[in-house]
Amino acid sequence: MAVEYSRLSSPVGPPACEKDAKALQFIEEMTKNTDVVQQKVLAEILTRNSETEYLRRFLLSGLTNQDTFKSKVPVVTYKDLQPDIQRIANGDRSPIFSSHPISEFLTSSGTSAGEKKLMPTIQDELDRRQLLYSFLMPVMNLYVPGLDKGTCLYFLFVKAETKSDHFKTRPYDHYMVYTSPDEAILCPDSFQSM
Known part of the structure; x- marks a missing residue:
């Protein structure tokens, strides 16, 4: 369609x-x-x-x-x-x-x-x-223009008290493919995560 x-x-x-x-x-x-x-x-x-x-x-x-x-x-x-x-x-x-x-x-x-x-x-x-x-x-x-062809850099971390399964079970989205593994993003120590 x-x-x-x-x-x-x-x-x-x-x-x-x-x-x-x-x-x-x-x-x-x-x-x-x-x-x-x-x-x-x-x-x-x-x-x-x-x-x-x-x-x-x-x-x-x-x-x-x-x-x-x-x-x-x-x-x-x-x-x-x-x-x-x-x-x-x-x-x-x-x-x-x-x-x-x-x-x-x-x-x-x-x-x-x-x-x-x-x-x-x-x-x-x-x-x-x-x-x-x-x-x-x-x-x-x-x-x-062309943003969809480029690469973005996100500094992403989740505070320990706000963790949820919603992030872990998110559906695949080609705009949101992270280079950091989930373990780094969800690390309880934000200093180490950054």
């Missing part, structure tokens, strides 16, 4: 390859009707998580109505959620924020308020993040 290149061309040229064209077409489709897409995503999140402890606190058990969600659930800060996040970090597996099990914690850089924040994450979110990263090179290839 051929992808229409003319709409996807940047000021410097068309996509570098068919895989890039498909990725750019996906971006195009997902950004056409952002209101509809965002409403759909919120409806899915509310439906999937309607029985979580967090929503029940606002008397919203079984909630799937977006307007009710907007009017009843307040905007909060990390500090407001921290006790529940700590419960999860301490091993509580009840559906506090999500009906799906927490697969791991991501950590913030610690640049706000001087300390790292734990962010509970589910497997679906990690998959979405990986999909998002897969769009970087197709977009960059539009604006940097």
Whole structure:
């Protein structure tokens, strides 16, 4: 199936390859009707998580109505959620924020308020993040001619407290072939890794 290149061309040229064209077409489709897409995503999140402890606190058990969600659930800060996040970090597996099990914690850089924040994450979110990263090179290839033909140098290491199987089980991507073996990238001593 051929992808229409003319709409996807940047000021410097068309996509570098068919895989890039498909990725750019996906971006195009997902950004056409952002209101509809965002409403759909919120409806899915509310439906999937309607029985979580967090929503029940606002008397919203079984909630799937977006307007009710907007009017009843307040905007909060990390500090407001921290006790529940700590419960999860301490091993509580009840559906506090999500009906799906927490697969791991991501950590913030610690640049706000001087300390790292734990962010509970589910497997679906990690998959979405990986999909998002897969769009970087197709977009960059539009604006940097020949980038897909060259070699990039990445200094990549993973902090011991943030290791997960998600990196180890990542699918093959020719844009992300690392010269360092996984053992060096996942080394618990970042000095040795670098």
